[in-house]
Structure formats: structure tokens, C-alpha cells
Amino acid sequence: MGRMMDQPLLISSIIRFAARHYGGSEIVSRRVEGDMHRYTVRECEARARRVANVLRAQGIALGERVGTLAWNGYRHLELYYGVSGAGAVLHTINPRLHPEQIAYIVNHADDQLLFFDLTFLPLVAAIAPLCPTVKAFVLMSDRAHMPSDGSMPNLLCYEDLLAAAAEDYEWPELDERAAASLCYTSGTTGNPKGALYSHRSTVLHAYASAMPNALNVAGRDVVLPVVPMFHVNAWGLPYSVLLSGAKLVLPGAALDGKSLYDLFEAEGVTFSAGVPTVWLGLVNYALQNRLTFSTFRRTVIGGAACPPALMDTLIDHFGIEVIHAWGMTEMSPLGTTCGLLARHRDLPVAGQRAVLRKQGHAIFGVDMKIVDDAGNELPWDGLTFGHLLVKGPWIISRYFRDEGGDVLQDGWFPTGDVATIDADGYMQITDRSKDVIKSGGEWIGSIDLENIAMAHPAVLQAACIGVRHPKWDERPVLVVVRRPEAEVTREELLRFFDGKVAKFWMPDDVLFVESLPTGATGKIQKNRLREQFRDYRLPGACQK
Ligand code: AMP
Numbered sequence: 001m002g003r004m005m006d007q008p009l010l011i012s013s014i015i016r017f018a019a020r021h022y023g024g025s026e027i028v029s030r031r032v033e034g035d036m037h038r039y040t041v042r043e044c045e046a047r048a049r050r051v052a053n054v055l056r057a058q059g060i061a062l063g064e065r066v067g068t069l070a071w072n073g074y075r076h077l078e079l080y081y082g083v084s085g086a087g088a089v090l091h092t093i094n095p096r097l098h099p100e101q102i103a104y105i106v107n108h109a110d111d112q113l114l115f116f117d118l119t120f121l122p123l124v125a126a127i128a129p130l131c132p133t134v135k136a137f138v139l140m141s142d143r144a145h146m147p148s149d150g151s152m153p154n155l156l157c158y159e160d161l162l163a164a165a166a167e168d169y170e171w172p173e174l175d176e177r178a179a180a181s182l183c184y185t186s187g188t189t190g191n192p193k194g195a196l197y198s199h200r201s202t203v204l205h206a207y208a209s210a211m212p213n214a215l216n217v218a219g220r221d222v223v224l225p226v227v228p229m230f231h232v233n234a235w236g237l238p239y240s241v242l243l244s245g246a247k248l249v250l251p252g253a254a255l256d257g258k259s260l261y262d263l264f265e266a267e268g269v270t271f272s273a274g275v276p277t278v279w280l281g282l283v284n285y286a287l288q289n290r291l292t293f294s295t296f297r298r299t300v301i302g303g304a305a306c307p308p309a310l311m312d313t314l315i316d317h318f319g320i321e322v323i324h325a326w327g328m329t330e331m332s333p334l335g336t337t338c339g340l341l342a343r344h345r346d347l348p349v350a351g352q353r354a355v356l357r358k359q360g361h362a363i364f365g366v367d368m369k370i371v372d373d374a375g376n377e378l379p380w381d382g383l384t385f386g387h388l389l390v391k392g393p394w395i396i397s398r399y400f401r402d403e404g405g406d407v408l409q410d411g412w413f414p415t416g417d418v419a420t421i422d423a424d425g426y427m428q429i430t431d432r433s434k435d436v437i438k439s440g441g442e443w444i445g446s447i448d449l450e451n452i453a454m455a456h457p458a459v460l461q462a463a464c465i466g467v468r469h470p471k472w473d474e475r476p477v478l479v480v481v482r483r484p485e486a487e488v489t490r491e492e493l494l495r496f497f498d499g500k501v502a503k504f505w506m507p508d509d510v511l512f513v514e515s516l517p518t519g520a521t522g523k524i525q526k527n528r529l530r531e532q533f534r535d536y537r538l539p540g541a542c543q544k
Contacts, residue, residue: 022245051082194400226274257285382422
């Protein structure tokens, strides 16, 4: 047997370590009340201990769920550590879900308390009668911002609770396999399902995601997670940033291009993370106003494929390194990140860019493979598409409350994504399996077609869906939102694909729309598009 100390991997160990070794590191938040708030990690830890005492006073037992409806801010961070650290389970809820879905998951999770930001007062007032398990609702603000109309009888004030609670608290030595936090999938079809993370999975994910090949989070960084703390724990940044001693900047509810730009500049942000749509907003704002970034050097983009045109603008125009990342709620979320290897150093820029567009290498801890419909493993040749399966210590083995039963296939989790893996181990997502277009028995990758369309200067957004075809079963059609005041015709856009894809991949038509439907995590909802164009008939489809 080895002779090393046996210490459980606990979320409280991250904040305890950070307060002791990087206690002076700053946490800056834009409050939903409108002003800025700043304090240190040391103060954050002291308040997280008060949160733990509040839970004790409210009678919250080990393993019970505590819900949050909140933006990225210091009080949410205190709950991250106070709730999980005390042995209860932090259930972060996506406020962009439909109110009925929110009530469904509050009940499904059996949340005992619900903490929420001021912005969500009307939402919480509306769903409160539908949430009988919640003993008390806590408004994450001070007495001055409490509503005076008495419309919510069991409403408590966060700052009052913390002021009344003792600061003295010993973080308990829990079982590292105990549940620590809960996040529901966005549930595009059917009800959302819960991914229940453990202390161990969270700490291992935090270690792995901070590594240079992954997000490369270091003490010299100033990190602004745009990705919300209600979406898969903001990709683990609330943990990895604190254990690295970096400065943390939390943007609250103001996620438009101007608010973000101002905060990046005011706080000297060096590193950020978010979904492509956020970067489109920020980049467009900076371009329109001829602005440059003084300190921003690196960003991780994931949650949906990063359009190559966006990557090129960030790198070539702004000098910002782009790390393309892939993952999912069920994976805590990080699975792969993309970077160049030493042997790519001498490649021409176009060759390097082709590598960086992929979703990249598995980070240590994650294993992956692609399989055919019968489950046979497929070759890593960069060409063969297959269902992507993963395994690792921060990937779910079952959903919360065993929803959906045994989800693993021979110990591997089926991601629902379709991908290629090349001989160097770079994975590239070609589609969600339910979005794949099958034409004459061959798969067509819709993401590739969307990326080409979005490289056209007149295209703001593009989504590619399969529509029914009498001969080929399905053919790809592009649904496009033009940039304001830009002109492009169907024929011009189709010509733009010439020589860029195999002939049978060429979209059969282009449909222009005002906007594309997006879901609670900002992703385009192709199932709604398919529904919208269900009765659409391709021009000349009968002759083919
Ligand atoms: P969620 O659980 O809501 O984070 O969604 C996870 C899904 O988002 C994955 O299964 C992928 O389909 C998609 N996704 C995440 N990151 C990427 C990426 N970099 N490129 C393409 N799709 C992605």
C-alpha cells in the first residue's frame, strides 16, 4: 500500500486553500442592484461559512437540495461554497427555462430553500405557489431592496440572514463521493434530467480544467466567466479560478457587448469563457466602435461549435487566442479542448487554423471513442463519422433519481453527438445525432455547412436542417439571418459553397428569416426549425 495521506477531495478544500494561500485575490462583481462590489477571497470564505450556519439554522440536512436562480455574482459564489461545503446540494437553476419547467425541476429536485437575485422576483412570485417543497425563498440582496408589498409571505433577506449568522464554522469532513451540486439538462425534448455532481468529480474536474492544455488558468490571470453559473457551474471556473489564485470578475446580468467591453477594460480581464453568441455580440460591438482590447488575451469558446469566421476575427483582428472546447452538462462539462502541438508550429496559418477549428483533445481523465450504429469502434482517420462515447470520473453514470434508467453502453456514456477523431487524437463534432442529415444513406454534417455560410460577410447566423426529399430521404437546407443592411441572394449564397464541399453536401435551398429560435442556453433549436419548415417542399424535388 502507498503511504500517502488519505484526504477526501472536497469543495470546501478549494475555498479553504484559496483563503489561506491566495486570501488577497480579488473578486469583483457587477451587482444586479446596479453598482460594483469588490472584496477578497478571504472575505468570500468568511461569508460562505456564514451561509453554512444559515443552512443549519434553517434545518437543512446533509444531502438536501438548495436551489438558486442567480446571475454570476459574489453572493452566488458564496452559495457555491457555503451550500456544497456544508454537505447540502447546490441546485443551480437556469432562469431562461419556461416558468413551468422551473417549477417542475424545483419539485423534482425537492428543493428546500430557493435563493434568487432581485431580477427574478416576479418569476419567483409566479412559481412560488407551484413549489410546495420550498420552505423559504431568500432574496439575494439587502433590506433596502426587499419588496414592501408583502406579496410573498415566506420571503427572507440574504444580507439579514448572513448578518445574524455566526462566522465560526468548521467545514465538515464529508465523503468525497457525496453529492455536491445538481444541474438539469436543458431538455429540448421531454422533461429536463438532472446531472448530480459529487465533491470528488468537481475537484478532479477543477484540477484538470485548470491545466495548460485545457483552460490554462493561472494566478496571473483576471478571469471573467461570461458562461453563467447556472449552466454547468460556469464550466467549473468558480472552482478552477479560486484554486489558481486568479482574480475573478463576475458580470451579473449585463451580458450585452458594451457592458462586457467596459468591464473587460475596467478590470483588466485577460481570460474569458462563453458560448459563441456572446462573442458575436461583444466582437460586433468592438468592431462597430473601432475598439481594441488592452488586456484580453485568451478565450475559451464552447457549448456550440465556434464559427470559423468568429475565430478568425478574434485571432487576426483582436489578437486573442481562442480555445475551442467541447463538453456537456453530463460531463461537468469539459471533455475536450483544442490547441496546437509542437509539430504544428511550422504549419502555414491556414493549416494551423484547420486544427484549431476542431473540438480537440480529450483532457486527461476523459476517454472517448466513436462507434457505428451497432456499437463497433470506428477508426481515428479524421473522416469516419460515428456516435461519440465518453467515460471518466466527472461523467455521469446515471441521471438524478435514475431518470431514463441505465444510460451507459458497456460503461461508456453516449453523448448524442456525432464526431470524427483524427490520427492525432483531435475530435471534431459534425452534428448532434438528432440533427444529422441523412441523404441517400450518407451523413451530411450540418455544422460544416453552417460554418461556411457564416463566413459570408452578409450572414449573421445560419442553421442547416434536413428537409424531406422523395428520392434522397433528406436534403440540407440553410436557414439564414442576414446582417442588418446586408444584401445577399439565395443564388449568391449557394455559389459561395462552390468548391468548398462535396457536391452532394451542397444545400438545396436557402431560406431567409428574421431570427432563429434559441433555447435556454442560447443554442439554436433545430427541432423548432424543423417543425417550422415541416411542410416546406424543395424547389424541383419531384424531378430529382
Ligand atoms: P449542454 O449540456 O447544454 O452544455 O449541451 C451539450 C451539447 O452542446 C453537446 O452534446 C454538443 O452537442 C454541444 N456542444 C458543446 N460544445 C460544443 C462545441 N464546441 N462544438 C459543437 N457542439 C458543442
